Amino acid sequence: MASNRCMNTSCPAPSSQHWTKGWPLGSAGFANLCHNCGSAYENLVFCDTYHSEEAGWRDCSFCGKRIHCGCIVSKSMFECLDYGGIGCTSCVKRSRLGVDQNSGETIGCAKMIDGLYYFDEVSVSHKIPKGLISIRRDEISNGFDAVTGGNVGLLRPASVKDQVVGNGTNEEKLLQLCNIMEANEPDHFQKSQRVDRSASPAQNRGENLRNPFGEVGSSFFNMNKIPVNCQPSVGSFTYSKLDTSRPHLELKDMKEPLTQPSLNITLGVPLGTPNFVVPCSGSAAQEDEKSILPYQQGQRSRPIFPKLIKTGTTVNSEARKGMAPLVRIARPPAEGRGKNQLLPRYWPRITDQELEQLSGDLNSTIVPLFEKVLSASDAGRIGRLVLPKACAEAYFPPISQSEGLPVRVQDVKGNEWTFQFRFWPNNNSRMYVLEGVTPCIQSMQLRAGDTVTFSRIDPGGQLVMGFRKATNSTDVQDAKIPTLSNGSHPGDASFSRVFQNLPSRAGGDASLHKSENFGGRSNDASGQQPMLTMEKKGARNIGSKSKRLLMHSEDALELRLTWEEAQDLLRPPPSANPTIVTIDDHEFEEYDEPPVFGKRTIFTARPTGEQKQWAQCDDCSKWRRLPVDVLLPPKWSCSDNVWDLSRCTCSAPEEISTKEQENLLRASKAEVCQERTPQMTDLIIKVQMQDIESLIVLTLIILDIRFFGNQ
DNA sequence: AAATTGCATGTGTGT
């Protein structure tokens, strides 16, 4: 809900006077402190004058005073007019108050100290009076930090480690999750005493800078709120729990009007909803608008997710009652070339445990943003990561000046990095880059061909950088080997893999990052294992033989889910006798004849051995008993109950009591929750994928026939 | 001299 009034009710600041119009602002943003009374507030609207990187609400880097239009001292430092600076005798330039990295003392002139480079880069922007801040913990870590982004610092392994631990991260779990990564810091980290411009001051100084501000820490500012007109609202996912303890995927209409508020859409939420906030200057803002609008219009005019599959709608509503936290997966926009980096539309099924862990506190939204296969230059020593334009413009703050802004990113270990998000003019266009990524890339031991993923956790907007190693050495060794669409490997299970590298959130549990353990846990109903399996085992690429057969991973996922859903409806043909085969100590029923579709029913058995089959009427939802051997059509109602004429109308009472119904449903749940081992899943998916491929080929053939037949 | 920075150019892909 938009509010342009200070949340402090005693604050006399008239909203219209201070924030009449402008950008919606979420939590912990630039204007998060009322400039009138200093109170923290949320959901306010930016002052209209806050439209540039020059002007706006920020903190004087030196005295900490909240300023409106201060002087730009450096890319990331701002100075209030009151402060004025002090002439420095040693460097002639104006003195900067900085915190000595060794002693922690504030120094009058930050230049070269003990061989360490501090000049202009030691941010003391955290000098916000403690009492003014009341920000939820989940709002602390933010993706973008336009002020604190000191570019020079020292990579201290101890700090990094401290930070990991300090964030409440279970290192063991993390390491287990990121089994790709080495358990220890890379040697070069240890050895490197060299100043690295990509390391954020907060990281460099460990907790030194955090302590003065308690939980607020180094991420006071929140820039990762994209103005509403920067973010086309495309669609969303609500990930909710099944009453079967199996998370269930719900898809909402992707064609929802852009103007329609959607709680589940982080990108493109209406004004007032916590979201991205971006500084744009008066004139520059217009420039930004210009550059953004075509994109936006593209979104409006071209819905990109026409196909919808709604799954599991019947089960959810009940189960969701009393269950506040939902992990919402917002749908990133996809347009232009960048769409290949945008992640597929489906979020993998996850377990309740993961769900809760992901939720952390209430209402966490995980927004998978995009991913990119690292090129040689991305992974090289230059430290510049080229961002897909569409993604950069969609998920990073609009920048009007080439210098851009510092952005804060958390990596898989919970370390925070500050990159410079900027652009280069390029053929009347822009080329967006993240600068200073080398240490991060190195810490993740990434090479050309590996994939980095970007996600965001809302609220708070923590930008998260994950990674995925190239699946085969060829990819890694030769980055010039073209990868499919530059963004996704064929058959890439990018979505299911996104989580594997997500760092723990503050207060969260790192164990959600189960990495490859998706395939190893025992209580996963089905979830991501299939896709993992595909990737891990290098399952045949759909479309590997022909470009015509090439299938976008999104579509593959979609197909997989529909198939998965169909599994509930598939049953052996009535007359079929299965052959029991044992694979990995698990028995499977193998049928010679293909399965048939039918309405889902529940079977019960009494101790006496008597079996019953139950079906629910589509019209009245009453449960009706059926003979065990009958197979219902997908649509079935009481009037079709030819087996019990006393209950062949919806008005007839149910045969079973409410309690029995509960037992029935419980039994049904248990059935759904049956444990499926990785081996079983592998096998099932293998079969399914074969079927899917066959289906695709068949479909294409049919389409070809139709197409050519019409010519 | 080496590293960094900013821009230009060539290539591949989508329309």
Next chain:
DNA sequence: CACACATGCAATTTA
């Protein structure tokens, strides 16, 4: 043909 992007390269900065 337009656009995105990987990378080359010259200018600039730093050690």
